[in-house]
Amino acid sequence: MQLLKTLLVLLLISAPLPALAYDVLVLQSLREKGYDQAVKGVKRECAASMRTVILSDYVEIDLTRILREEHPRLIVAVGDRALEVAEKQRHTPVLYMMALHAKPRPGAPVTGVGMLLEPHRYFSVFDSLGSRRVGVICDPARTGAYVKRAQSAARRSGIDLVVREVRSPKETLAMLESLRGKVDGLWMLPDITAVSAETTEAYFLFSQGERVPLVSFADIYLSMGGAVSLAIDRYDIGRQLGSMAQSVLEGTPVDDIPVQAPRRVQMKVNEGVLRRLKLPVPGGG
Amino acid sequence: MIRRPRIPHAAKNFRFRIYFIFTVTIALLTAAFACFYVITEVNGYRSTMEREGRLLATVLAQNARLPLFAENQEALGLLAAGTARYPSVLYVTISDNEGRLLAEVSNPRDPGGGTIDMHVDVTSPGLVSSPEAVLLGHAPVVEKRVIGKVHLRLDTSSAQERLKKLVAATLAIGTLFWLVVSLLSYQVLKRVTASFNQLMRGIEDIGSGNLSARVSLESDDELGRASNAINSMAASLELRELENLSLQEELIKAMRLEVQEEKKRVMARLIHTNKMTSLGLLLSSMAHEINNPNASIRFSGHIISKIWTDAVPLLDGVWRDEGEFYLGGLPFQQARGALTENAGKIVENSERIARVIQGLRDYGVGDRARLRPDLQINAAVESALSVLACQMQKDIQLKTVLGSNIPVITGNQHQVEQVLINLILNAMQAFPDGRGEVVLSTRYEARVSEVVIDIEDNGVGISAETMERLFEPFYSTKLDRGGSGLGLYISHYIVAEHGGRLQLSSRAERGTRARVILPVADGPS
Numbered sequence: 001m002q003l004l005k006t007l008l009v010l011l012l013i014s015a016p017l018p019a020l021a022y023d024v025l026v027l028q029s030l031r032e033k034g035y036d037q038a039v040k041g042v043k044r045e046c047a048a049s050m051r052t053v054i055l056s057d058y059v060e061i062d063l064t065r066i067l068r069e070e071h072p073r074l075i076v077a078v079g080d081r082a083l084e085v086a087e088k089q090r091h092t093p094v095l096y097m098m099a100l101h102a103k104p105r106p107g108a109p110v111t112g113v114g115m116l117l118e119p120h121r122y123f124s125v126f127d128s129l130g131s132r133r134v135g136v137i138c139d140p141a142r143t144g145a146y147v148k149r150a151q152s153a154a155r156r157s158g159i160d161l162v163v164r165e166v167r168s169p170k171e172t173l174a175m176l177e178s179l180r181g182k183v184d185g186l187w188m189l190p191d192i193t194a195v196s197a198e199t200t201e202a203y204f205l206f207s208q209g210e211r212v213p214l215v216s217f218a219d220i221y222l223s224m225g226g227a228v229s230l231a232i233d234r235y236d237i238g239r240q241l242g243s244m245a246q247s248v249l250e251g252t253p254v255d256d257i258p259v260q261a262p263r264r265v266q267m268k269v270n271e272g273v274l275r276r277l278k279l280p281v282p283g284g285g
Numbered sequence: 286m287i288r289r290p291r292i293p294h295a296a297k298n299f300r301f302r303i304y305f306i307f308t309v310t311i312a313l314l315t316a317a318f319a320c321f322y323v324i325t326e327v328n329g330y331r332s333t334m335e336r337e338g339r340l341l342a343t344v345l346a347q348n349a350r351l352p353l354f355a356e357n358q359e360a361l362g363l364l365a366a367g368t369a370r371y372p373s374v375l376y377v378t379i380s381d382n383e384g385r386l387l388a389e390v391s392n393p394r395d396p397g398g399g400t401i402d403m404h405v406d407v408t409s410p411g412l413v414s415s416p417e418a419v420l421l422g423h424a425p426v427v428e429k430r431v432i433g434k435v436h437l438r439l440d441t442s443s444a445q446e447r448l449k450k451l452v453a454a455t456l457a458i459g460t461l462f463w464l465v466v467s468l469l470s471y472q473v474l475k476r477v478t479a480s481f482n483q484l485m486r487g488i489e490d491i492g493s494g495n496l497s498a499r500v501s502l503e504s505d506d507e508l509g510r511a512s513n514a515i516n517s518m519a520a521s522l523e524l525r526e527l528e529n530l531s532l533q534e535e536l537i538k539a540m541r542l543e544v545q546e547e548k549k550r551v552m553a554r555l556i557h558t559n560k561m562t563s564l565g566l567l568l569s570s571m572a573h574e575i576n577n578p579n580a581s582i583r584f585s586g587h588i589i590s591k592i593w594t595d596a597v598p599l600l601d602g603v604w605r606d607e608g609e610f611y612l613g614g615l616p617f618q619q620a621r622g623a624l625t626e627n628a629g630k631i632v633e634n635s636e637r638i639a640r641v642i643q644g645l646r647d648y649g650v651g652d653r654a655r656l657r658p659d660l661q662i663n664a665a666v667e668s669a670l671s672v673l674a675c676q677m678q679k680d681i682q683l684k685t686v687l688g689s690n691i692p693v694i695t696g697n698q699h700q701v702e703q704v705l706i707n708l709i710l711n712a713m714q715a716f717p718d719g720r721g722e723v724v725l726s727t728r729y730e731a732r733v734s735e736v737v738i739d740i741e742d743n744g745v746g747i748s749a750e751t752m753e754r755l756f757e758p759f760y761s762t763k764l765d766r767g768g769s770g771l772g773l774y775i776s777h778y779i780v781a782e783h784g785g786r787l788q789l790s791s792r793a794e795r796g797t798r799a800r801v802i803l804p805v806a807d808g809p810s
Contacts, residue, residue, distance in 0.1 A: 034422025079421070100417050115420050173355040190416035198354040198409045198432065205351075218419040234422055 023048035023249055025072035027063075027086055029079025030056045034234050038078060038098050041238020046245040048074075055081055067092055074248055076241065077112070086110075093254040097241045098234065100190065101142070102259075109254040113240050115190065116143075117230055118261045119150035122187060122215055123157040125228050125267070128282035129213050131185025133160045137175050139193030140165050147189070161187075169196040176206045188216040188226070200224070213279055222270040228282060229268050236264040299485075300478040307474070308467045315463050319455040327448050331441070334373065335401060338439040341368055342405040346435040349379050353387065353407050353433045361388035368437070375400060376438035379407070382431050399441045407433035480508045488515060496523040550759075572642040579638045586631030593624050640671055658806070659693040660701065662727050662736050668698070669705040670725075680720040681713055688728035694736055695806045700779045704787075707772040708740045708799045714763060715744025715797060734805045735785075743796040747789070755789055 024046065028035050031054050039052065051072070055061055063085055066072075077083040077096040086094040087110060096102055096112035104110035126134050134154070138147045147163055154161040162183050164175035172194055179186070188195055188203055195203070204225035207214040213227035222229050240263055248254055269281055345368045352360035365377040365388040379388040408429035417423075480502055487500030496519050500512035604610065604617050612620040666687060677683065705725075712723045724741045747755070754760045756777045761770035773789075780787040784804050791797040 032421065032423055037422065098421055100420060170355050173351055173357065190420050192415050192417055195416045197415060197430070198350070201410055202351050217416065220414070220419055232420065 021049070022051045022070065023073045024050040024076055024245060025066065025070070025074070025092075026050050026052040026076045026078065027082040028052060028054050029081040030054070035078045035098060037234040038238035038241070039076075041235040041240075042076060042097075042242040042245060043238075044235075045239045045242025046249070048245065048249050050076075055085060061085065063089060074245055076245060083110075083112075093248055095241055095245050095248065095254070097237050100192075104259070111244070111254050111257045111259055113237050113244070113260050113262060115232065116146050116261060117217070117232065117265055119146070119153040120157065121230055121265055122150075123154055123159050125215055125230065125282045126159055126185045126187070126213075127157055129185060129215075129228070129279050131159070131183075131213065133162055133183045134185040134187050135162045135164065135179040135183035135212075136187040136189060137164045137166055137172060137179075137194040138189055138191050139167065141167075142193055143189050143191040166194055169193055169199055172196070172199040173202050176202050179206070180210060183210070184212050186210075186212055186214045188214060188221065190217045211277055213274070213277055219266070219268040222268055222273075225270075225273060227270055227273045227277065227279065231266045231268065232262040233264045233266055237262050299481060300474055303478070304467075304471055304474050307470050308463070311466050311470070312463050315459045319459045323448070323451050323455050326451055327444065330444055330447055334439060334441060334444060335403075337373070338401055338403045338437055339405065341371060341374065342403040342435050342437045344368075345377070345379070345437070346405045346407040346433075349388075349433070349435060350407055350409070353379060353381060354409070356381070356387065358387050362390070364388070365390040373439050373441075373443060374437060375440045376436070378436045379433060380436070381433045387433070394440065399445075401439040401441055403435075403437040403439065405435045405437075406431045407435055480504055480506075484508055484512050484515070487512065491515065491519045491522075496526060575642050576639065579635050579642070583632055583635035583639070586628055586635055590625070590628035590632065593628055597621060597625075641674065656695055656697050658695045660696045660698050661693055662691050662701070662738060662803070663687045665698050665701045666705060666725065666727060666738070669702040669709065672702070672706055673709055678713070678719060681716060682722045683709075683713075684722065684724045686724065686726035688726070691727060691729045691736055692805050694783075694803050696783050696803065697779075701783070701803075704776040704779050704801060705738065705740070707776045708801070711772065711799070712740050712742040712744070712797070715742045715746075717745060729805075736803045736805060738801040738803075739798060740800075741796060741798040746793040746795055746797055747791040748793070752789070752791065 026039060026042070028039060043050065051070070053061065053066070067089060072092060075086045075092050075094045077086040077094055078098050080099045080101050083094070083096040083099045083102055086096070087105070087108065090108065093109040094112075096104075096110065098115065099112070100115045102112065102114065104112075123134075136147065136150070138144060140147075144165075147161075151161050151163065162179060164178060166172050166175055186203065186207055200221075201224075203214055203216075204221075206212075207225055207227070214221070214225065215228045215230065216222075216226045217229065218231050219229040240260065244257055244260075247257070267282065271281065274281055345364060349361055349364050352364065361379045365379055368374060369377045369390040369392055374392065375394060376391045377389070378386055380386045408431050410429070414423065483502050484500055487498060487502070490498035491500075499516045499519065502509055502512040600612075600617060600621070610617050612624075615623060666685070670683070670685065709723065709725065715721065721743055724739070726739045726741075728737050729735075730737055751762060755773050757770075758774040759770035760774075761772075773787075777787045780801055780803070786800075786802045788800045788802070789797065790800075
């Protein structure tokens, strides 16, 4: 009996120990379906032990204490807020995903998968639609760098990218007006200054009025009048990040891994819009 | 006194009443429908205007969303001006959510009939997520954000105009409808009530007494059946009237005969009464004429008796001395007894004559009103019998059973005698073959302090019909034999006046009993 009591006490003492020992700390901004899908992809590719912390469940989280006590080898930040929290420490490498506004500090052990597709993917669609002059509105503070890369890619694709810059959502309408008659394709970027809830409608009105195809970044816009959408695959982004995490855990320095764009694209078209604009379906022969 | 308003003759006409009710009902229904129609139309028009205004405001708000967000006052001004071109729009403003007026257009027009104000919020489109939310797969935000406000003022004077036109048109159509329906209903009623009027005329003819009049209505509906029934009734009434006239004539004839018969009977009774009165007077005078010689005879008898009484001792002496001798052809001893006896008979019969005469006088002219407190019933019976002595018939036996110890009563002896004479005479006349027995008895019922006199006969009795009318005046079954019809009537009256009762009981072919019951005033003495 005495022996049984001793064994029971030892079991109770040793039980929390395996729970505290893990490799990856997953910091998730919110409990959202999109984030969950991405985290599922990470777990699919990375076999390391993980602990997931949902930041919205806490008023304030003491990450330093967690890292000191639990010693994870890697932090996977899901969402902008999680990345912001994870970037406050400098010792544990951070891999981020699903962060639209991610701007890692130079030299910091931070890398990940961005939210924007490579520009040439869009231009290949415009090319197949026959658009030579593509209008785009962006906020230089948010997507300025991406648009610069896009301009280079456009030039390579033989497309004239007509860029209009806005600093406030209110300017979007005027910029759209300035594109009238000057473009034969409109590119909608996931820029919250250029595309707000109030101005989204204006893009489709422009597309309808100018009879130019609108290529957007999410298939939800197809129902509003978009012609083609090139959407990211959140699960695949997770898997992409999972591969990165696995290689980091296996010893690859984070600094050696560049920020990657989503590798998988989901293209959808609104055939009705294309038919009215008398345009071919991209990739449809 | 409440004066009732005089109803015009036309208002009493069935056709007029039906027509009046119908037209008034149609007028009320038409008015009700017209009112309902006008109210519904006006409400509908007003709600249409409101709907139109709201639609205009909503369209404006929808169109103004982007310019409002971009604060493009020029575009907003164009939109407001475009909306203000609608005829019912008086005033348009577009303001942002901070209340700043970004566009304002007003039509310088007098609203006249009133206005409607429409306020519609300009909202950001719902279900449109930000690019970030779309990329991250966040659920779309349903909530719409208000970014401004559109205000429209609508002129409702056209509703007033429409109301006026509608009322005028409805009034005109309603009046026309009422007139047409009234005219049609008059024609229909005229046709429907024609038979009714014909029926009424026939009924009024019959009602006014012309039973030979008939309702000439040839139809197989209810009115036709009613007219047939009325014609049958009139025919039946006519027949009854003819029968009544015939019966009336017969009745008049019968009444004339009856009156003549009654007149004869009354005359007979009057004659009889007159005879009786004359008889009374005759009896009075006869009594006076008979009493004087009768008194002389009685006196003579007494003298003869006294003289003979004095002469007998002398004649006895002569007889003893000289032997037998004859008086009036009879030997003395025989004559002695005969003379004494005859002298006594003279006196006795004279007294009897005097009593009879006194009785007749008392019956005829006696004091009939005076009540005696010491009336002896047996004495009254004897007195009545003495009066009736001459009426006695040899084949009718009169038995008298007079009770003893009968107390005196208070009464009028003559009247009691009259009652007894009437009852005894009735009993003696109850024998159609003149043969029978009459028993008169008196007794005293001490238990109830009453004196009872029974007169019973074994005659033919009294029929039930006669029994019911016994005490009626002038009713008699013996009018043809000198009956006055007053005997029992007077007897009943007299007995009742004495506080007593007169009872008659009879059995057919077994006889009749008349019972006089008189009270003893102070009980037995």
